Amino acid sequence: MKMLVTGATGKLGTKVVEALLKTVPASQLAVSVRNPEKAEGFKAKGVEVRQGDFDLPETLDSAFAGIDRLLIISADGDNETRIRQHTAAVEAAERAQVKFIAYTSLANASETTMFLAPPHRATEEAILKTGIPYSFLRNNWYLENEVSGIQGVLAGAPWVTSAGAGKVGWALQQDYAEAAAAVLAGNGHENTIYELSGKLLSQDELVSALATVLGKEVAVQHVDDATYTDIMKGAGVPEFIIPFLVDIQSGIRDGALEIESNDFEKLLGRPVTPINEALNQIFSGITKE
Numbered sequence: 001m002k003m004l005v006t007g008a009t010g011k012l013g014t015k016v017v018e019a020l021l022k023t024v025p026a027s028q029l030a031v032s033v034r035n036p037e038k039a040e041g042f043k044a045k046g047v048e049v050r051q052g053d054f055d056l057p058e059t060l061d062s063a064f065a066g067i068d069r070l071l072i073i074s075a076d077g078d079n080e081t082r083i084r085q086h087t088a089a090v091e092a093a094e095r096a097q098v099k100f101i102a103y104t105s106l107a108n109a110s111e112t113t114m115f116l117a118p119p120h121r122a123t124e125e126a127i128l129k130t131g132i133p134y135s136f137l138r139n140n141w142y143l144e145n146e147v148s149g150i151q152g153v154l155a156g157a158p159w160v161t162s163a164g165a166g167k168v169g170w171a172l173q174q175d176y177a178e179a180a181a182a183v184l185a186g187n188g189h190e191n192t193i194y195e196l197s198g199k200l201l202s203q204d205e206l207v208s209a210l211a212t213v214l215g216k217e218v219a220v221q222h223v224d225d226a227t228y229t230d231i232m233k234g235a236g237v238p239e240f241i242i243p244f245l246v247d248i249q250s251g252i253r254d255g256a257l258e259i260e261s262n263d264f265e266k267l268l269g270r271p272v273t274p275i276n277e278a279l280n281q282i283f284s285g286i287t288k289e
Contacts, residue, residue, distance in 0.1 A: 002066055003184055004030040006052065006089065007073035009038040011144070012104070015177030016071065016184075017042060024185050032063040054085035060092035067093075069100040071184045074120065082119035090126040100190065101127050102135040102183050104176075107169070107195060107259045109138055114251040133190035135183045139176050140169035140197040140257055143278050150210065150279075151286060152235070158219035159210075161203040162228040166252035169197025169259055170206065172278045179267040195261035198272045203252075206275070213279045225250060 007013040008031035026046030039049045052063030075085045109120040127134045183189045211218040264272045
């Protein structure tokens with residue numbers, strides 16, 4: 001049986017491949033990457049490296065050839081670009097007669113109104129249309145997404161949010177990666193949807209945990225979206241990123257990530273990394289940089 005991970009040189013993809021190598025012989029594993037030279041480390045471990053570019057569908061035919069189980073890791077970019085790229089990947093998987101597709105989706109993708117949802121909804125629908133057995137890994141929110149806020153706090157700034165009392169199921173990328181690896185390499189995951197959410201926390205609760213880890217008080221500044229925008233501009237955040245950040249705050253405020261689930265535990269065979277321990281790992285990573 002041959003497995004393949006797309007986007008394997010990205011942050012999540014790298015962690016997925018490393019998790020797979022703990023349970024699967026390297027000879028059963030392939031990766032599809034845009035720039036094969038970036039995957040030399042995997043090649044050295046015996047993983048087959050294939051060139052595959054979501055913008056060049058013809059490269060995906062050879063990338064997916066002979067693959068039994070495929071993990072499509074969602075690409076970066078605007079919604080339109082992602083829908084085009086993901087659709088190309090799904091169509092190539094169907095042409096290659098892949099037997100199982102796992103896909104890293106978004107919390108409550110089929111129902112949510114969050115602005116990030118359209119590519120994930122479109123990809124899930126495209127996979128369903130193929131009739132190929134699937135697993136949708138609906139990832140809630142990476143704790144790593146909060147690194148810039150944590151860096152701000154370390155520099156003496158307050159934690160600024162317009163998300164109100166909205167709750168998030170933060171978890172480490174490592175936990176999401178291990179869950180994806182468990183599904184790709186495991187049995188009994190055909191035609192499943194996993195809502196992968198850590199313990200639900202508000203911004204205040206997250207910051208309280210952060211304050212404990214840092215051993216200092218951290219102020220939380222609750223603002224409206226307009227004020228949040230002004231503060232981000234003043235902090236030097238690139239102009240084009242700010243609407244994206246505001247939309248995330250708005251989605252959280254509206255409860256888009258407030259998904260309660262124990263699917264993580266089912267897949268990991270252990271509890272998700274506790275928030276204090278997870279924050280400590282993030283903090284250690286920042287201080288090493």
